């Protein structure tokens with residue numbers, strides 16, 4: 044049976060979650076956003092830095108997730124032909 048899932052907030056967290064759920068489950072996912080467009084708050088107004096994970100001690104979950112997220116972000120950008128610059 045198709046699940047009905049509602050997610051409140053169309054920022055990066057809500058949208059990424061909606062994408063992951065829609066791809067991994069038999070679900071109809073609805074994102075509820077109070078603004079007229081998605082990503083108008085923090086997600087659309089940040090510094091655009093893909094964090095390397097250097098600020099966290101090695102072995103911390105945050106460091107691990109940061110490194111994993113960085114690779115996933117780069118792969119996603121390549122796949123979708125989105126600009127991604129590695130500044131070093």
Ligand SMILES: Cc1cc2nc3c(=O)[nH]c(=O)nc-3n(C[C@H](O)[C@H](O)[C@H](O)COP(=O)(O)OP(=O)(O)OC[C@H]3O[C@@H](n4cnc5c(N)ncnc54)[C@H](O)[C@@H]3O)c2cc1C
Pocket residue numbers: 051052053054055056057075076077078081082083084085086087088089090091092093094
């Ligand atoms: C100045 C600044 C610079 C930053 N720079 C970076 C950076 O360089 N690199 C980085 O990785 N991170 C950066 N961040 C952090 C990053 O932007 C946030 O962690 C991320 O965007 C949070 O995403 P979010 O989806 O949780 O929140 P948001 O993007 O704020 O999305 C929340 C959404 O929920 C909606 N909403 C809220 N309440 C309701 C409701 N009741 N009903 C319906 N919708 C609702 C809002 O309208 C909004 O669209 C920065 C943050 C700031 C503020």
